[in-house]
Amino acid sequence: MDLHxxxxxxxxxxxxxxxVLLARRSGLAAVAVTDHDHLGGLAEARAxxxxxxxxxxxxxxxxxxxxxxxxxxxxxxxxxxxxALLGRLERLRxxxxxxxxxxxxxxxxxGVPLTLEDLAREAPAQGGAVGRPHVxxxxxxxxxxxxxxxxxxxxxxxxxxxxxxxxxxxAREAIALVHGAGGVAVxxxxxxxxxxxxxxxxxxxxxxxLDGVEVDYPRHDEALRRRLRALAGELGLVxxxxxxxxxxNKPDVALGMVDVDHAVLESLRARAxxxxx
Ligand code: AMP
Ligand code: ZN
Ligand code: FE
Ligand code: FE
Numbered sequence: 001m002d003l004h005x006x007x008x009x010x011x012x013x014x015x016x017x018x019x020v021l022l023a024r025r026s027g028l029a030a031v032a033v034t035d036h037d038h039l040g041g042l043a044e045a046r047a048x049x050x051x052x053x054x055x056x057x058x059x060x061x062x063x064x065x066x067x068x069x070x071x072x073x074x075x076x077x078x079x080x081x082x083x084a085l086l087g088r089l090e091r092l093r094x095x096x097x098x099x100x101x102x103x104x105x106x107x108x109x110x111g112v113p114l115t116l117e118d119l120a121r122e123a124p125a126q127g128g129a130v131g132r133p134h135v136x137x138x139x140x141x142x143x144x145x146x147x148x149x150x151x152x153x154x155x156x157x158x159x160x161x162x163x164x165x166x167x168x169x170x171a172r173e174a175i176a177l178v179h180g181a182g183g184v185a186v187x188x189x190x191x192x193x194x195x196x197x198x199x200x201x202x203x204x205x206x207x208x209x210l211d212g213v214e215v216d217y218p219r220h221d222e223a224l225r226r227r228l229r230a231l232a233g234e235l236g237l238v239x240x241x242x243x244x245x246x247x248x249n250k251p252d253v254a255l256g257m258v259d260v261d262h263a264v265l266e267s268l269r270a271r272a273x274x275x276x277x
Contacts, residue, residue: 001030001265003057004074004188004214004242006249007045010035010061011171013247016045019255024052026256030265032076034059037129039080060186062177068197070158071126073174074214074240077272078183085181087227088169093129095167097154100130106162106208107135107155113272118142132156132163133249153183175209183184184211184271186240190228191219199231206235211271216241216258221271238267 006012007019014022016033019041023031031054033045042058058080064071078085100119104138107114114135122137123130136151145151155162169177178185187205188196190213202213215228216239232239241260243253 001028001033001055001057001260001262002243002245002258003032003059003076003240003260003264004034004061004258005219005245005255006035006061006247007030007033007041008124008128009038009041010124011131011133011246011249013249016041017048018049020045020052020054020056020244022255023054026254028256028259029262030055030056030057031055031255032059032074034061034076034242035129036061036063036131037089037096038111039078039086039089040127042080057232058183060085060178062174063166063168064171064174065155066171066201068193068201070192071171072189072192073171073203074186074188074242075174075178075181075183076180076186076268077210078178082181085177088177090127092167092169093127096130099164099166102164103132103135103156103162106164107139110155110161112139112144112155112162114138114142114144131166133246135162137249171205172208175205179209179275182272182276184218184238184268184275185209186212186214186238186268188214189217189219189244190214191217191224198228202228202231202235202237209276210237212238212240212268214241215239216260218243218257238264238271240264241267249253 136148139145139151245255
């Protein structure tokens, strides 16, 4: 099973139903839907899961503000009707929509003639979690960048001319939000953090109630996986894994290219049950 995948409600390119169909065709028994700041893909994914015989795991990916850098937390097994979580996610998406407009303005100020209409063609439907990958797609579509990566490298990556920061949750708040919704919190892709920041951050988050860490990940080499697995063992965290599938927005990542054992999901379920008890 693959515990990390995005759909069109955030910055993936498959609908939730098509994601589940692809999961079945890829031979996966289960797939977690982990859209950025959004739980809106779950109902459709679950219905497709019933038809296709694929177990759908509820998830959400949250961006956390931390001096260490780009910290993403995966909330698994959350109640997708939890009012506090839903309300907070909706506000984060409103902020994302305003930020996307600012990014387009920045591009225009830099002489890149992208319009809001161009962006609207690539962005998720009203209420979706719009992000930089949608702007990147719009730039490619308009012939203003040669690829999504080129769009990031020239304009959108952190520190580039059209990068606009987005509102993020604090680590404590993000973990509490996930726990409050009955779920468990997992640190995503530690590889995106500076090497010397990974272990201190894991220790800090573990003290705040972190439940797991994404050990198996396409960009994690064997040495990093070994280190993370050892740390997970020491800190009592569940070692999870996922591909971070984004469809055509990450062409080199295939659904199921990270395929973790069902026992991982059972461990996450056990942690969630323990927290609710
Ligand atoms: P956002 O949430 O709008 O800030 O967009 C973040 C997403 O953009 C991440 O989840 C990545 O998939 C992608 N991304 C961020 N930085 C880069 C980069 N330097 N190159 C390519 N993709 C990136
Ligand atoms: Zn993404
Ligand atoms: Fe992420
Ligand atoms: Fe992701």
